Amino acid sequence: MYAVITLISGLLFGLGxxxxxxxxxxxxxxxxxxxxxWNPSLLVVMASAISVGMIGYSVxxxxxxxxxxxxxxxxxLQQIDSxxxxxxxxxxxxxxxxxYCPGPGLTALVNNxxxxxxxxxxxxxxxxxxxxxxxxxxx
Amino acid sequence: MDTxxxxxxxxxxxxxxxxxxxxxLGKVIGISGILSQLLFKKGRLLPFLFIAGLIIGGxxxxxxxxxxxxxxxxxxxxxxxxxxxxxxxxxxxxxxxTSGHGVCGISRxxxxxxxxxxxxxxxxxxxxxxxx
Numbered sequence: 001m002y003a004v005i006t007l008i009s010g011l012l013f014g015l016g017x018x019x020x021x022x023x024x025x026x027x028x029x030x031x032x033x034x035x036x037x038w039n040p041s042l043l044v045v046m047a048s049a050i051s052v053g054m055i056g057y058s059v060x061x062x063x064x065x066x067x068x069x070x071x072x073x074x075x076x077l078q079q080i081d082s083x084x085x086x087x088x089x090x091x092x093x094x095x096x097x098x099x100y101c102p103g104p105g106l107t108a109l110v111n112n113x114x115x116x117x118x119x120x121x122x123x124x125x126x127x128x129x130x131x132x133x134x135x136x137x138x139x
Numbered sequence: 140m141d142t143x144x145x146x147x148x149x150x151x152x153x154x155x156x157x158x159x160x161x162x163x164l165g166k167v168i169g170i171s172g173i174l175s176q177l178l179f180k181k182g183r184l185l186p187f188l189f190i191a192g193l194i195i196g197g198x199x200x201x202x203x204x205x206x207x208x209x210x211x212x213x214x215x216x217x218x219x220x221x222x223x224x225x226x227x228x229x230x231x232x233x234x235x236x237t238s239g240h241g242v243c244g245i246s247r248x249x250x251x252x253x254x255x256x257x258x259x260x261x262x263x264x265x266x267x268x269x270x271x
Contacts, residue, residue, distance in 0.1 A: 001163075002164060002185065003184065003185065003188055005159065005160065005163045005164055006160070006164070006185045006188045006189050006192070007188040007189070007191070007192045008156075008159065008192065009156045009157075009159055009160040009168065009189060009192065010156075010188060010189035010190065010191065010192025010193040010195075010196065011156075011192035011193075011195060011196040012152050012153075012155055012156035012159070012192075012196065013152070013153055013156035013157075013168065013170075013192070013193055013196060013238075014192060014193040014194060014195060014196020014197035014198075014199070015149075015152050015196040015197075015199055015203075016148075016149045016150065016151070016152030016153035016154075016155075016156060016196075017149065017153070017193075017196070017197050017200075018149070018196060018197050018198070018199040018200035018203065018204055019145050019146075019148050019149035019152060019199075019203075019204050020145055020146040020148070020149025020150060020153075021145060021146070021149070021200070021204070021206070021207065021208060022149065023197050023200045024200070024206070024208055024210055025210075025211055026208045026209065026210060026211050027208050029211075029267055029271070030208065032260075032263050032264050032266075032267040033264075033267045033268070033271055034264055034268075035268050036271060039142070039208075040142070040146075041142060041145075041146040042146070044143060044146035044147055044150060045146045045147075045149050045150040045153065046150065046241060046242065046245075047150065048146065048147050048149075048150025048151050048153075048154060049150040049151070049153040049154040049157070049242045049246075050150075050154070050242060050245050050246050051150075051154065052150075052151055052153075052154025052155055052157075052158055053154045053157050053158060053242055053243060053245075053246025053247075054246050054247075055158065056154070056157060056158030056161050056162060056246065057161070057246050057247045059158075059162060060161055060162060063162070065165070066161070066162060066163055066164055066165030067162060067163045068163050068164060069163070069164050069165040069166075071165060072165045073165050073166045073167075074161075074165070074166075074167055074247070075167060075234075075244075075249070075251075077234070077251060078250070078251065079251070080250065080251055080254050083232050083233065083234070084233050084234060084251060084254065084255055084258075085233075085254070085258055086229075086232060086233070087228075087229045087230065087231070087232030087233025087234065087255075088229065088233040088240070088254075088255040088256075088258040088259040088262070089229070089258055089259070089262045090225045090228060090229030090232065090233075091225065091226055091229030091230045091233055091236060091259045091262075092229075092258060092259035092260070092261070092262025092263040092265075092266065093225050093229075093262055093263070093266050094221070094222045094223070094224070094225025094226035094227075094229055095222075095226060095237075095259060095263045095266075096262065096263035096264070096265070096266025096267045096270065097218055097221060097222040097225070097266060097270065098214070098218060098219055098222035098223075098226075099211070100219075100222060100223075100226065101170075101226060101230075101236050101237040101238075102170040102171045102174060102226060102227075102230060102236050102237075102238075103170040103193060103197070103236075103237070103238060104197070105223065105226065106170070106174070106190060106193060106194055106197070107193065107194055107196075107197025107198060107200070109194060110194055110197065110198040111197065111198060111200050111210070112210050114213045115211070115213060115214060115219055118216045118219035118220050118223065119219045119220075119222060119223040119226075120223065121220070121223065122219065122220040122221070122222070122223025122224045122226075122227065123174070123223040123224075123226055123227040124174075124178060124227065125223070125224060125227060126223060126224040126225065126226060126227020126228035126229070126231075127171065127174065127175045127178065127179075127227040127228065127230070127231045128178065128179070128227070129224075129227070129228050130227070130228050130231035130232055131175065131178075131179045131231070
């Protein structure tokens with residue numbers, strides 16, 4: 001059941017990206033280009049996804065456990081630290097450069113492979129670099 | 140019409156995915172986190188299934204849906220490599236991306252996610268205004 005739900009969630013998420021054209025970096029850059037020919041799609045996607053998500057969390061708060069798991073594993077971190085700010089800034093630069101964030105970048109392996117292979121290889125290397133750095137620091 | 144209708148449906152599907160995942164399994168969908176689990180953690184089956192589903196679903200683009208904007212002409216590999224490195228490293232350092240912070244975090248009004256989303260949105264807008 002766990003595996004089926006995971007697969008279905010991934011499929012729905014991917015379909016959502018496809019339907020909203022978020023798989024196309026030109027659409028994303030069109031949104032980020034607020035001083036140019038602005039494309040509001042991403043704002044509509046976020047607002048619509050967050051509205052449904054908020055209903056989900058309001059149900060979550062009333063239940064003691066998830067349907068198929070023993071406990072909730074929702075992030076509990078609270079502090080707003082330099083890692084959050086620097087990490088999000090670096091992500092913002094990378095996102096603005098290509099128009100790919102992780103999800104759409106992964107789908108580019110199929111939709112636009114001549115770009116997807118470079119982006120995803122570097123995406124893996126970048127997250128690997130952070131994993132390696134955290135591993136060395138915690139040693 | 141399509142500029143509102145398709146994003147609206149797409150957003151509903153994304154919200155549905157995060158809600159099913161949350162209420163069934165008790166977890167938050169963060170693509171950058173799920174990818175790093177697949178790469179570096181034990182228990183690879185579930186993150187593999189999620190990423191496989193994501194790529195299959197995402198490839199419906201232009202098949203089930205109409206493409207209204209052309210894909211960019213193949214851009215410099217260096218641009219994509221620098222972008223990928225920054226996205227990969229930055230999302231792990233900042234603990235999330237557009238899905239984990241942007242959709243799931245804001246849905247539960249997490250102050251950390253609100254700040255992270257504001258930062259990466261503003262920085263990305265500035266980046267585009269410089270490069271375009």
